[in-house]
Amino acid sequence: MGKAKRERTLGENEARAxxxxxxxxxxxxxxxxxLIRGKKVDTALADLEFSRKRIAQxxxxxxxxxxxxxxxxxxxxVNDLVVAQxxxxxxxxxxxFHARGRGRMSPIEKPFAQLTVVVKEIAVxxxxxxxxxxxxxxxxxxxxx
Numbered sequence: 018m019g020k021a022k023r024e025r026t027l028g029e030n031e032a033r034a035x036x037x038x039x040x041x042x043x044x045x046x047x048x049x050x051x052l053i054r055g056k057k058v059d060t061a062l063a064d065l066e067f068s069r070k071r072i073a074q075x076x077x078x079x080x081x082x083x084x085x086x087x088x089x090x091x092x093x094x095v096n097d098l099v100v101a102q103x104x105x106x107x108x109x110x111x112x113x114f115h116a117r118g119r120g121r122m123s124p125i126e127k128p129f130a131q132l133t134v135v136v137k138e139i140a141v142x143x144x145x146x147x148x149x150x151x152x153x154x155x156x157x158x159x160x161x162x
Contacts, residue, residue: 030138031101032087036079036131041072043105043130049076050103050132058084058098058136076132083134093138101137105130 027033039046049070053061058080065077080100087093108129114122 027135028137029091030093030140031135032083032091032093033133033135034079034083034086035133036075036082038108039072039075039130039132040127041130042128043107045070046072046076046130046132047105049073050105053080053100053134054103056100058095058100061100079132079134080136083136087136087138093136097138097141098136099139100134102133102135104133106133107131 049065049068049072052064052068053076056064061080062077065073065080084095084098087098088095108131110129111127113125113127115125117123
């Protein structure tokens with residue numbers, strides 16, 4: 018007599034992770050989201066690893082969480098995952114003030130943001146698989162000679 022199970026909003030070949038309450042402005046976080054959007058997961062993780070932005074480590078953790086969700090909860094192949102979506106939303110804003118001269122004050126806003134990462138498994142076509150196998154055979158032939 019419990020509540021009915023909610024329908025899955027993502028496709029069968031997708032997984033999601035959400036990082037909430039990231040202490041950075043949404044505009045700055047969106048720069049990193051644009052950096053990884055549409056890339057293969059291993060390339061996106063490498064880009065985030067060597068990014069000089071402070072929040073890049075939190076974005077990297079979110080991408081790794083989405084990959085773990087895809088592997089453990091949905092049984093997807095990690096090597097075929099692509100960052101399908103990475104979108105940024107606003108969260109709360111802490112408001113502080115800075116004391117100024119003559120008893121006045123100026124506002125200081127400390128925004129928070131949230132990041133949603135959706136990874137999708139891209140199926141490898143038969144032609145691409147044969148090309149990979151041929152390139153692997155060529156590399157082995159070069160090593161043996």
